[in-house]
Amino acid sequence: MHFAPPSRAASVRDVPGGQELVLADGHTVEADIVICAIGATPATAWLRDGVLSLDPTSGAVLCDDTGFTGMPGIWAAGDCAQWASQASGLRPVGQWQEAVEQAGILSASLTGAAPAPFQEPYFWSEQYDVKIQGAGRISQADEVRVIDGSIETADLLVSYLREGAEVGILGFNRLREVKRWRKQRQVRAADVLVA
Numbered sequence: 001m002h003f004a005p006p007s008r009a010a011s012v013r014d015v016p017g018g019q020e021l022v023l024a025d026g027h028t029v030e031a032d033i034v035i036c037a038i039g040a041t042p043a044t045a046w047l048r049d050g051v052l053s054l055d056p057t058s059g060a061v062l063c064d065d066t067g068f069t070g071m072p073g074i075w076a077a078g079d080c081a082q083w084a085s086q087a088s089g090l091r092p093v094g095q096w097q098e099a100v101e102q103a104g105i106l107s108a109s110l111t112g113a114a115p116a117p118f119q120e121p122y123f124w125s126e127q128y129d130v131k132i133q134g135a136g137r138i139s140q141a142d143e144v145r146v147i148d149g150s151i152e153t154a155d156l157l158v159s160y161l162r163e164g165a166e167v168g169i170l171g172f173n174r175l176r177e178v179k180r181w182r183k184q185r186q187v188r189a190a191d192v193l194v195a
């Protein structure tokens with residue numbers, strides 16, 4: 001597996017034995033196959049001329065951290081919405097776990113029930129026989145430590161730290177460790193939403 005620094009892809013061309021990705025900075029990356037993951041866009045065009053505020057870039061419905069849009073009776077959650085803490089980068093956007101947790105918080109707000117506790121941000125991805133799981137505030141880390149294993153063996157545990165304190169974890173086929181980490185870190189909404 002090859003990790004390249006972030007750079008815009010300029011083109012893809014066929015080369016003997018596979019394909020070659022040409023990056024905007026002139027570097028090239030050879031690969032057997034090229035998968036293009038271009039993200040997702042909320043289907044909110046039909047709301048554009050309405051009363052709701054939409055994020056000018058993504059088109060997501062802007063809400064506070066209970067899903068309230070500011071318009072009485074209108075709430076939004078999931079991929080079509082951008083909650084205040086997501087705008088500030090404290091919560092991830094476009095992930096299954098986030099949509100589920102937002103639904104719990106929103107329904108508690110609507111019914112007056114005690115809000116469900118937020119978990120630390122979490123994502124997973126299955127790449128053939130590798131289950132990749134990440135939890136916590138990985139993007140805010142200033143130090144990355146490999147705790148065990150390696151990418152090559154598809155068995156990896158990585159710790160993310162900020163100012164010496166662990167803020168996130170990443171595992172390749174480390175279901176037990178990531179589950180334990182998440183269980184220990186279940187937090188109240190207010191704890192997560194503080195920078």
Ligand SMILES: Cc1cc2nc3c(=O)[nH]c(=O)nc-3n(C[C@H](O)[C@H](O)[C@H](O)COP(=O)(O)OP(=O)(O)OC[C@H]3O[C@@H](n4cnc5c(N)ncnc54)[C@H](O)[C@@H]3O)c2cc1C
Nearest residue numbers: 040043077078079080094095096097099122123124125126
């Ligand atoms: C290819 C792909 C891979 C992904 N992989 C992962 C992953 O590995 N891990 C992870 O955590 N997340 C993953 N995600 C993200 C995850 O699927 C989403 O975050 C999650 O499904 C969001 O849930 P949602 O209910 O907000 O939206 P959706 O699941 O998109 O559901 C919205 C529903 O609303 C319907 N709809 C849209 N407009 C209207 C309308 N005007 N009227 C009525 N119905 C409407 C849609 O048809 C759809 O059924 C992936 C997403 C994609 C596209």
